[in-house]
Amino acid sequence: xxxxxxxxxxxxxxxxxxxxxxxxxxxxxxxxxxxxxxxxxxxxxxxxxxxxxxxxxxxxxxxxxxxxxxxxxxxxxxxxxxxxxxxxxxxxxxxxxxxxxxxxxxxxxxxxxxxxxxxxxxxxxxxxxxxxxxxxxxxxxxxxxxxxxxxxxxxxxxxxxxxxxxxxxxxxxxxxxxxxxxxxxxxxxxxxxxxxxxxxxxxxxxxxxxxxxxxxxxxxxxxxxxxxxxxxxxxxxxxxxxxxxxxxxxxxxxxxxxxxxxxxxxxxxxxxxxxxxxxxxxxxxxxxxxxxxxxxxxxxxxxxxxxxxxxxxxxxxxxxxxxxxxxxxxxxxxxxxxxxxxxxxxxxxxxxxxxxxxxxxxxxxxxxxxxxxxxxxxxxxxxx
Ligand SMILES: Cc1cc2nc3c(=O)[nH]c(=O)nc-3n(C[C@H](O)[C@H](O)[C@H](O)COP(=O)(O)OP(=O)(O)OC[C@H]3O[C@@H](n4cnc5c(N)ncnc54)[C@H](O)[C@@H]3O)c2cc1C
Numbered sequence: 001x002x003x004x005x006x007x008x009x010x011x012x013x014x015x016x017x018x019x020x021x022x023x024x025x026x027x028x029x030x031x032x033x034x035x036x037x038x039x040x041x042x043x044x045x046x047x048x049x050x051x052x053x054x055x056x057x058x059x060x061x062x063x064x065x066x067x068x069x070x071x072x073x074x075x076x077x078x079x080x081x082x083x084x085x086x087x088x089x090x091x092x093x094x095x096x097x098x099x100x101x102x103x104x105x106x107x108x109x110x111x112x113x114x115x116x117x118x119x120x121x122x123x124x125x126x127x128x129x130x131x132x133x134x135x136x137x138x139x140x141x142x143x144x145x146x147x148x149x150x151x152x153x154x155x156x157x158x159x160x161x162x163x164x165x166x167x168x169x170x171x172x173x174x175x176x177x178x179x180x181x182x183x184x185x186x187x188x189x190x191x192x193x194x195x196x197x198x199x200x201x202x203x204x205x206x207x208x209x210x211x212x213x214x215x216x217x218x219x220x221x222x223x224x225x226x227x228x229x230x231x232x233x234x235x236x237x238x239x240x241x242x243x244x245x246x247x248x249x250x251x252x253x254x255x256x257x258x259x260x261x262x263x264x265x266x267x268x269x270x271x272x273x274x275x276x277x278x279x280x281x282x283x284x285x286x287x288x289x290x291x292x293x294x295x296x297x298x299x300x301x302x303x304x305x306x307x308x309x310x311x312x313x314x315x316x317x318x319x320x321x322x323x324x325x326x327x328x329x330x331x332x333x334x335x336x337x338x339x340x341x342x343x344x345x346x347x348x349x350x351x352x353x354x355x356x357x358x359x360x361x362x363x364x365x366x367x368x369x370x371x372x373x374x375x376x377x378x379x380x381x382x383x384x
Pocket of ligand 1: 280
């Protein structure tokens, strides 16, 4: 690895890979780093909503979703408190994160990005007048690199910024944790093209068929509920049973991954020669499945600012990113925060499942806010 870069991008999820590619396309020398070996798994519902699909298409990356047998999504089937609610999904796509993130990294490399996986990066505190310093550690050695600008797109809690006291991470009280696995044997009821969503006491679980035919399982749970259930697989099985889905015995032996607390915010999201984006800049529980859309939107919006910063740092760039980030991400997260609070109360869930099909206009602003389809087409049936 060369020691000096225009931009070092830490974390090769959708935010990092897309930002790195955009910068390389504008002629910048970009190094993209990830601590995991690719392709890697990631806890995620594996569903791109129509906004995420449209953003990828708009920057010429529609092909990353058409590389294999990815599934077009047609509807969301929500089950809770013995009721079933079906909503149509326009232009959604299901694809495993191992496949999607590898495709995005490949696209970044094709655009001229240098990619290094299996290395953990830390942004160093110190003199930043000319450049930022980044320590990069692999299994055998640590090297020191410099860059005109650093992008922290390293996911929840931005671990690469642990040295910087000026960037703070605040975890929301009683935030849920995430967990996920993929199973290859499951009941036939889990058909392709449908997001199956179970809401129960202690959490919710989303299930979707991904390329290759497997069933991606991902959920958000109260930590106490996981402990009380005896583990992640048992917590997911408990939520599915409460909501009325058939049991998936293979979940017990599956390889589960967990996440730290999900709902959190980062302040500030920019400092001299540093921009924070994607989950690293703050996240709210995944119920609405918008995380990747936020990550892509922030990657696309930050790139011109980073490119400007490569030509010369101006304090106004940090202010502009804070403002833009609030506009394109934080404002949308407010609705999700409200929904997350509703989901924690069984009484509210019961009421919502009862009212939603009867009073669609009452819920229209919420639904519009999280990019779900209009509620006119809602259909509800009893499932037990
Ligand atoms: C249970 C669950 C379900 C979800 N379902 C959906 C869904 O259906 N649809 C949707 O759009 N979103 C969903 N999300 C949200 C989505 O997964 C995230 O919003 C999205 O992955 C954010 O992308 P990112 O690029 O910011 O970060 P990430 O995808 O988390 O990527 C961060 C990368 O940084 C790397 N990294 C971390 N630390 C370092 C370091 N020090 N040095 C180098 N690399 C580092 C990590 O290895 C990782 O590859 C879900 C999330 C959860 C938890």
